[in-house]
Amino acid sequence: MIGKRRAYEELLVVEARTGDRSAIEALVRLRGPRLLVHATRLLGDRDQAQDAVQEAWVEILRGLPGLRAAAAFPAWSTQIVTRRCVRIIKGLQKGRALAAELTPLIETEQPEPDDEAARLRWAIDQLPAEQAATIALFYLEDMRLTEVAIALDIPQGTVKSRLSKARGALRALLEGEGDDHEIH
Template identity: 35%
Template sequence: MVEMRRPTESDATPSMAALLVAVGARRDVEAFEALFRHFAPRVKAYMARLAGDSHLAEELMQETMVAVWNKADRFDPAKGAASTWIFTIARNLRIDAFRRDNRPDFDPNDPAFVQDDVAPADEMFESQEVSAQLHLAMASLPEEQVALLKLAFFEDRSHSAIATSLNMPLGTVKSRLRLAFAKLRAALDRNGDAS
């Protein structure tokens, strides 16, 4: 006599791979719920064992299951089991979280990131030399041109504001500034050639 086997619950349940394919192909919510009920506790236990933190394990399980929902169309049952695919996602998310958590914080006071308060000696020397040349060149200008240069560049006034404050025509202010620049340039060129 042949023994009749009673159908079990697993006979009526589709395989995990079939459920995953259904989620990927049709965004089947019922299939995803079945996958979630089966894999969520297992993924959480896996994460808790690796991370040693139940809160982090819960977060990583949620991220894993969201990724399963979003990437289910990439699952190929010919390449591997559904469990392998899901746990690979979980492992990769755990590695990303580990890297993110162990990345050193930026310290703005780290000497490598703080600019030196003092310029290098060669830059300071060059700056002092240029400043001395500029003072010599300005000393060779008539006082009215020096006054215009100081108003325009040291006080950052516009040409029209200078004309108004000195009660001069705007064209006169512009032409005197142009003349002062030409004389400064010539004096700086002479001083630069002499050194």
């Protein structure tokens, strides 16, 4: 299924390069939701994420003719969204730091033990944004280490480190130890 989806996406990229409007629309429908989820993980705010993704699509479509390999599109487009999110975060950093100091921690309720997928999504949501984004791209988006590094605009060693930390934190959360340990 993933192979077929990637092949279809590559075909859309090739057709979109020629200006094929229907291919562009299909590409936005196919990749857009994934980019929005990624931006939401990074920003923690769906409205800001929608703005970031919308602005990123302008850049993506402008840069599409220069993209050398259609297979690179998922990582390349995610990298553009990541950079947009970084700009937003930098602009809001001071305000967020103050808000974080003033806002009490809100505990979320863990889902029922028999719903593994819901428990995993809950656990990923508990991770720091950079770990959640890294683990989601690697496991949920099925990107290779090099693709995750490109998508997040970080060195491959940092990807490995974040994956290791995220796996440990997920293990602790899913085994019930997350209640006693702060996750960083």
